[in-house]
Amino acid sequence: MTDRQYDVVLFGATGFTGALTAEYLAEHAGPGTRWALAGRNRARLTAVRDRLVKLDPACADLPLLHADTDDTASIEEIARSARVVITTVGPYVKYGEPLVAACARAGTDYVDLTGEPTFVDRMYVKYHEKAVRSGARIVHACGFDSIPHDLGAYFTVKRLPEGVPLHVEGFVRARADASGGTLHSAIGIFGDPAGMMRAERERRRVEDRPAGRSVRVSRRPSPKARVGGGWTLPMPSIDPQIVVRSAAALDRYGPDFSYGHYVAVKRLATAAGMAAGAGALVGLSALRPTRGLLLRLRAPGEGPSPEQRARNWFSVKFVGEGGGERVVTEVAGGDPGYGETAKMLAESALCLAHDDLPETAGQVTTATAMGDALIGRLREAGIAFRVLTTD
Secondary structure, X not given: OOOOOEEEEEEOXXXXXHHHHHHHHHHXXXXXXXXXXXXXXXXXXXXXXXXXXXHOHHHHHOOEEEOEOOEHHHHHHHHHHEEEEEEOOOOHHHHOHHHHHHHHHHOOXXXXXXXXXXXXXXXXXXXXXXXXXXXXXXXXXXXXXXXXXXHHHHHHHOOOOOOOOEEEEEEEEEEOOOOHHHHHHHHHHHOOHHHHXXXXXXXXXXXXOXXXXXXXXXXXXXXXXXOOOOEEEEOOOOHHHHHHHHHHHOHHHOOEEEEEEEEEEOOHHHHHHHHHHHHHXXXXXXXXXXXXXXXXXXXXXXOOOHHHHHHXXXXXXXXXXXXXXXXXXXXXXXXXXXXXXXXXXXXXXXXXXXXXXXXXXEEOOHHHHOHHHHHHHXXXXXXXXXXXXXX
């Protein structure tokens, strides 16, 4: 793809997370990276570019491309023009398919920040084989969903013995705020549980299983390991599915791999409140009248202030066991939902565009497609990957 006009095209730069991603690229893409902004409203794209000029005067010449998910020709044009396309346009189950389809056809690498299992499974069924044939790498969940968990489990596994059964558990602690886009995506996920289960069954029907190996998500309501005091709850997110897909693709995870994913809190009252809140969101999202009320709480494009984001943080600790050995690791950083998500998304695209990576194609995970190279980039960008203890 060396003849493509752009190394990276960012689609959705006028949204909340998209604008943060554009700012990160302006400061960190480097003078050798040919990149552009894409969207359907040129006036709003121009406003974003004007803000970027304050970070880097060279952004005054940043190309602005027309792209609209309702205009197939425009989406195909940006896919053909780029080596990598970033999209922050969600909810992805509603707006994401045209760009995945175009990238799969054009052999263009693709990254997003979706946490929507239904979307990821449907895209696998419809476009994985097309992407394999074209050479495109379709990499979903390149934000807080699910880079810290996917690369954290990968980082942990590499510190355990090879060729033996392995069990890893992740424990998430965070302080974070939700944007309108995140809220709308979450309501979309919880509002159609039947569709989510149907998409999962369709994927299982066509997905290859690792030969002679077993990988699975642990369904234990409580973890085997303990990391400090407090309380844990199973975390209902796409993250464990992504981790297990990495394990299915990479022999390094051993002949029998399992992964458990939990949220960790210090107080019982907090755990009870989180469980009740999650249950209420699921119940209210399933009913049309209350779903509409939830969607009006915060509009897409709205999000926490810089001051709020500066107070936010995340830590994911992993306990890995196998072959008689035990290791505890941690992935940690700042604002998980927006500042660090924009960083992870941008670095994923730059990694695909510039780094020497394993040969992969189709719908792949960050660990499978980028692994150590992306960990190195994120460490340099200020996200910690560290070993806490080994036994």
